[in-house]
Amino acid sequence: MAGRKLALKTIDWVAFGEIIPRNQKTIANSLKSWNEILTSRLATLPEAPPAIDWAYYKANVAKAGLVDDFEKKFNALKIPVPEDKFTALVDAEEKDDVKSCAEFLSLSKTRIEEYERQLEKLRNIIPFDQMTIDDLNEAFPETKLDNTKYPYWPHQPIESL
Amino acid sequence: MLFRVVLSAAAAAAPSLKNAALLGPGVLQATRIFHTGQPSLAPVPPLPEYGGKVRLGLIPEEFFQFLYPKTGVTGPYMLGTGLILYFLSKEIYVITPETITTVSTVGLLVYAIKKYGASVAQFADKLNEQKIARLEEVKQASMKYIQDAIDFEKAQQALVQKRHYLFDVQRNNIAMALEVTYRERLHRVYKEVKNRLDYHISVQNMMRRKEQEHMINWVEKNVVQSISTQQEKETIAKCIQDLKLLAKKAQAQPVM
Numbered sequence: 001m002a003g004r005k006l007a008l009k010t011i012d013w014v015a016f017g018e019i020i021p022r023n024q025k026t027i028a029n030s031l032k033s034w035n036e037i038l039t040s041r042l043a044t045l046p047e048a049p050p051a052i053d054w055a056y057y058k059a060n061v062a063k064a065g066l067v068d069d070f071e072k073k074f075n076a077l078k079i080p081v082p083e084d085k086f087t088a089l090v091d092a093e094e095k096d097d098v099k100s101c102a103e104f105l106s107l108s109k110t111r112i113e114e115y116e117r118q119l120e121k122l123r124n125i126i127p128f129d130q131m132t133i134d135d136l137n138e139a140f141p142e143t144k145l146d147n148t149k150y151p152y153w154p155h156q157p158i159e160s161l
Numbered sequence: 162m163l164f165r166v167v168l169s170a171a172a173a174a175a176p177s178l179k180n181a182a183l184l185g186p187g188v189l190q191a192t193r194i195f196h197t198g199q200p201s202l203a204p205v206p207p208l209p210e211y212g213g214k215v216r217l218g219l220i221p222e223e224f225f226q227f228l229y230p231k232t233g234v235t236g237p238y239m240l241g242t243g244l245i246l247y248f249l250s251k252e253i254y255v256i257t258p259e260t261i262t263t264v265s266t267v268g269l270l271v272y273a274i275k276k277y278g279a280s281v282a283q284f285a286d287k288l289n290e291q292k293i294a295r296l297e298e299v300k301q302a303s304m305k306y307i308q309d310a311i312d313f314e315k316a317q318q319a320l321v322q323k324r325h326y327l328f329d330v331q332r333n334n335i336a337m338a339l340e341v342t343y344r345e346r347l348h349r350v351y352k353e354v355k356n357r358l359d360y361h362i363s364v365q366n367m368m369r370r371k372e373q374e375h376m377i378n379w380v381e382k383n384v385v386q387s388i389s390t391q392q393e394k395e396t397i398a399k400c401i402q403d404l405k406l407l408a409k410k411a412q413a414q415p416v417m
Contacts, residue, residue: 008333015323016330031330038337045344049351052358061361074354082342086335094328101321108314115311122304128293130207 011035218271 013032020028052074058067125131125139137144145155214222220237228236248254388396 008336009329011326011330011333012323016326019320019323019327031334034334035330035337038334038341041341042337042344045341045348047344049348052351052355057358057362060365061358062365063361066361067358070354070358074350077350079343079346079350082339084335084339087332090328090331090335094325097324097328101324105318105321108318112311112314115307115314119304119307119311122300122307125300128296128300129289 016028016032054067054071057070061067126135131139147155150156216222216225220241225237228240232239249256
């Protein structure tokens, strides 16, 4: 019946709020409120119940062996610690999450590289007032006019002028 | 020759006309060589901002500089005047009605260009600048867009570091719930045992009190029974006498 040391990790609630996507805000809030309820209940319950004053009872209860009997049974009673079936599930979920996060990180890195490359290309083009139309078509291929598809001026569908 | 007029008046226009520099004052400048050897000189160096200097709008400055060492400042002018007089007197150039029209047309043109040339050039420049500004805007917008995308990705990567808080909260909740249950069980056991013991004690106390009361009642009953009628009469008479005495004493006192 001795109390066990509770190993709680400190939570940064700001960071917790940041990582929740918008459509799961209610679930996150319920998690947070559960946490608060449990902490308050934990605070109100002392770690162990007060000790029973056996001497007093032994002196005052008339029936002979009653108090001794109670005392023996009370000391022999072991209250079962409730078993923890759920931490394993949370750990498994966390492992999957770590894996998907690693995947996301690598994808994100490739995306960043792509963006960096485009940015470099944009930075390195010559200033516009020194460009010719050919240079413009090289830098921005979408400006190139297709002379085979539209053989007559303006070489592009009229709606896009 | 009118080309020179147009080029010198509309100086910094249309940089995309590659050939303008070729026909223009580059003939005597000879700083750039076109259409020689390898065709790709990209990026093409920028065109000069202004054309070569000309005097009287026609004759390039280099001619005057060329004649200066031999004939001084007035040399080319004397040459020009002499040539014109020579052409007129020898009738190499014949004065016809065309001359009058030429003079008036050229005069009008020179006047118009001198008066409005600058403003027209400015207008053309502004159009060009607007085009370039639009392109520049597009370029800046796409660069900003890409930069924002990169920053967003970096922020997401930072958030990934904080994912573990979610699971920490869940684990904390589970641990706390278990602990709370365990403590509640402890407390319940204590309460139950205490209740039972207290019940025994309070039952004993109650029995004792009841016995006491019963005994007192029994003793009183017996005493009352034991008082015989004779004793009762005597006690009552004595009480009345005592009361009379007390009454006398009480009456006597306030008089005093």
